[in-house]
Amino acid sequence: MLRWIDVLTFAKYGNPEPSHRVEKTEDEWARELPPARFRVLRQQATEPPYRNAYCRSYEPGLHQCAGCHSPLFDSATKYHAISGWPSFTQPLARNAIRYLFDESHHMQRVEVRCNVCGGHLGHVFPDGPAPGGLRYCINSESLVRVAENTG
Numbered sequence: 745m746l747r748w749i750d751v752l753t754f755a756k757y758g759n760p761e762p763s764h765r766v767e768k769t770e771d772e773w774a775r776e777l778p779p780a781r782f783r784v785l786r787q788q789a790t791e792p793p794y795r796n797a798y799c800r801s802y803e804p805g806l807h808q809c810a811g812c813h814s815p816l817f818d819s820a821t822k823y824h825a826i827s828g829w830p831s832f833t834q835p836l837a838r839n840a841i842r843y844l845f846d847e848s849h850h851m852q853r854v855e856v857r858c859n860v861c862g863g864h865l866g867h868v869f870p871d872g873p874a875p876g877g878l879r880y881c882i883n884s885e886s887l888v889r890v891a892e893n894t895g
């Protein structure tokens with residue numbers, strides 16, 4: 745189980761190696777992704793709170809990266825954080841997520857990206873529920889939910 749100290753260690757000293765990497769030019773991403781997904785995944789935009797696909801949706805399944813379809817989060821770790829965005833307590837794997845310090849908007853936050861393609865997902869905060877205490881606050885546009893047993 746990942747804890748805040750692990751998140752800070754990854755952001756400061758380097759992230760775990762992903763299983764593989766998907767690398768494309770921004771032009772290629774722009775051609776492949778719908779505009780709303782491109783803005784979030786590749787330009788670090790934040791979608792509107794509450795008016796997004798998975799905020800209030802708790803059906804079972806795996807949440808994949810909308811850019812490269814790497815599995816990121818299981819619905820079993822999704823919880824109601826009253827933040828306006830889908831929130832998870834843990835990623836599927838230790839090396840699924842890339843952590844980066846983000847000092848934009850006059851805040852000190854930790855940005856989370858897909859570790860395979862580098863797509864922006866959202867941020868992680870140390871105010872999640874026990875036992876891990878993490879809250880992964882993720883844009884719905886960064887995610888695609890699929891049934892557990894596909895693929």
Ligand SMILES: [Zn+2]
Pocket residue numbers: 809810811812813814858859860861862863
């Ligand atoms: Zn990805």
